[in-house]
Amino acid sequence: MATWRLRRAGAALAASSTLAAVLAASSASATDPSAAALEAARQRVARSGATPPLRDAQRAALAGSTPAEPLDVLVVGGGATGCGVALDAATRGLRVGLVEREDFSSGTSSRSTKLIHGGVRYLEKAVFNLDYGQLKLVFHALKERKQVIENAPHLCHALPCMTPCFNWFEVVYYWFGLKLYDLVAGRRLLHLSRYYSVDESVELFPTLAKNGHNCSLKGTVVYYDGxxxxxxxxxxxxxxxxxxxxxxxxYAEVVSLIKDESGERIIGARVRDTLSGKEFETFAKVVVNAAGPFCDSVRKMADSTVAPMICPSSGVHIVLPDYYSPEGMGLIVPKTKDGRVVFMLPWLGRTVAGTTDSNTAITMLPEPHEDEIQFILDAISDYLNVQESCISLY
Ligand SMILES: Cc1cc2nc3c(=O)[nH]c(=O)nc-3n(C[C@H](O)[C@H](O)[C@H](O)COP(=O)(O)OP(=O)(O)OC[C@H]3O[C@@H](n4cnc5c(N)ncnc54)[C@H](O)[C@@H]3O)c2cc1C
Structure with missing residues (x-):
C-alpha cells in the first residue's frame, strides 16, 4: 500500500487539512528508480501550498494521452481501492489516471463502519482452528492499523470498545482473548485492554444495562481498535x-473500453464527463477495474459474455442520538442471536450502530429494509437500559 511505501522511505505522513503532507526527510537511493520516484513524490507533497491541479487540467491530462503515448495505468473507480491504487502507482513514478463517475468515496467507501480493524476475529479463528494463515492476517491488519493512524492522525484515532460480559465465563474468555490480541500487537499496540467492574463500566458507558439476557452484568472488557x-x-x-x-x-464515467486492432488487448477507455456531458478517450497500458460492487459491469465492457463474479450483499447502519454512546467509547455486541457482531460507535456527534449482511441488488443507494433496522435495534437493546420503543432513529 502506498502509505506503507512512504513510511518505508522514512517519510512521516501528517496532514493540515484533507491533503496529506509528507513532513520528515528521507533518503533515496540514486540507483533505485522506485525509491527516487518516492522521494520525488515526497518532495511534491511537502511543497508549501501543494494543492491538486484544477479539474480542467486533470481532464486535459487524461484526454491528452494517445495510443502512441498512453498513460501507464488508468484506474476505474475513485473509492478507497481505486484511490489507493492510484497513489501507490504514482509514487512508483508511473503516469496514472483515475476516473470516478460520481464523487470520490460516493460508493461503499463512505458507508463503512469506520473501523480500522486489527483483526481480533481472525485471531479467534487462528487460535481455535490452529490456522497460521489467519494469524498472518492479524499481523498484517495490526501493521496497517498502526500505519493508517500514524499517516493520517487528523482522520484516524484509537477507539476503546467495550465488550459487556453477562457471566464469569465471558469475563475470562474475553479478558484472555483480548490480552492475547494485545500481545500479538506487540509494539503496534494502541493501548492495553482491561477489565472494568460493573460500576466502573456504567460510569464509562451510562446507557449500558446492568441486567440483560436474564442475568446481571458481571463487568466489561475494553480493548482498542482504530x-x-x-x-x-x-x-x-x-x-x-x-x-x-x-x-x-x-464525475467522469467509463462508458466503454477501447481495444487494439486485434480486439484482444484493452488500450484505453471512453469517458463521459457527467458535468458537461462531453465524452473523450483516454489511453493506458493497463486498466485497473476498481469499480467495487460495479466491477462486473466494467468487466462486461471488455467481454459481454463473462459470467458475473460479484455476489452483492448490503450492510445497514442506523444512526441514533448521541446519548446512546459516550463520546469516546464504542460498544460491541459480540454475538447476536444469529452469531454476528454488531457495533455501536460514536460518530460525528451521533451514534452509529450496525451492521447487517443481506443479499441485495447492485445499486448506488441500497435501501435499508425494516427487518434489517429491527435486527440492529434488537441486538443493541438487550445491552442498553433504553427501552426499544423509546429508541429514536435519524
Ligand atoms: C456495511 C459495510 C461496512 C464496512 N465496514 C468497514 C470497516 O469498518 N472498516 C473497513 O476497513 N472496511 C469496511 N468495509 C469494507 C470497505 O468499505 C470496502 O472494502 C471499501 O470501501 C471498498 O472500496 P472500493 O473502492 O473497492 O469500492 P467503492 O467504494 O464502492 O468504489 C467503487 C467506485 O467505482 C465507481 N464506479 C463504478 N463504475 C464506474 C464507471 N463505469 N466509471 C467510473 N467509476 C465507476 C463507483 O461510483 C464507486 O465510487 C465495510 C463494507 C461494508 C459493505
Missing part, C-alpha cells in the same frame, strides 16, 4: 495522488 473518517481519508488519498502527479477526475 476509527477513521472513511470518506475524508478516501478524498485525502485522491488529493495526494493528484499532487504526486496522477490525473484524478471525479
Amino acid at each position: 476509527q477513521m473518517n472513511d470518506s475524508r481519508l478516501n478524498v485525502g488519498l485522491a488529493c495526494t495522488a493528484a499532487v504526486v502527479g496522477a490525473a484524478v477526475l471525479n
